[in-house]
Amino acid sequence: SQQGEEDPQALSIQEGENATMNCSYKTSINNLQWYRQNSGRGLVHLILIRSNEREKHSGRLRVTLDTSKKSSSLLITASRAADTASYFCATDAWNKAAGNKLTFGGGTRVLVKP
């Protein structure tokens, strides 16, 4: 079963605009990660935020985490056509048996129009 729910399911914006997507989850986590997937390809790791962190930046990406609300957001600033992809949040609730098994949300499909 998938822990995360992502919102919106799809997003269409113009190049240069910002894109924001949200992720909610259900159980306690060790960390939360965001991945990008271009159509039919593998997943590319974007950013990891630990449960004791509230905000993290990487280039044009900004991730927030609110463990009290069990939610996270990913902001892509100044979007480019190359940002067109599906974005997934994944939660990691580490335990000895399952290691860092990731539980993914359903993804947000982002289309950046030139």
Added chain:
Amino acid sequence: DTGVSQDPRHKITKRGQNVTFRCDPISEHNRLYWYRQTLGQGPEFLTYFQNEAQLEKSRLLSDRFSAERPKGSFSTLEIQRTEQGDSAMYLCASSLAEGGGTQYFGPGTRLLVL
């Protein structure tokens, strides 16, 4: 390229046939994960190896599925008596035990069962 590699990238088979996929993780990574992704969904965890030991299997992994990592390096995933419902992208990921949980994904093997 020292990333995660998977072979084959695409596989078309007839129902009832057996298929085997291979994953070569990043060389120093001791953790290896298999996930399955169906169209429009996020990946779902199948199984996890720490070195050569298979530590957890999802209930998604029926008796027809078997995975091995014989020397703690590459891994194979075999599906026996394939069914049309097995059609999916099979993704492999690897990580370091001390790496904080970041998983690096391969390009995936896309399976189509006719």
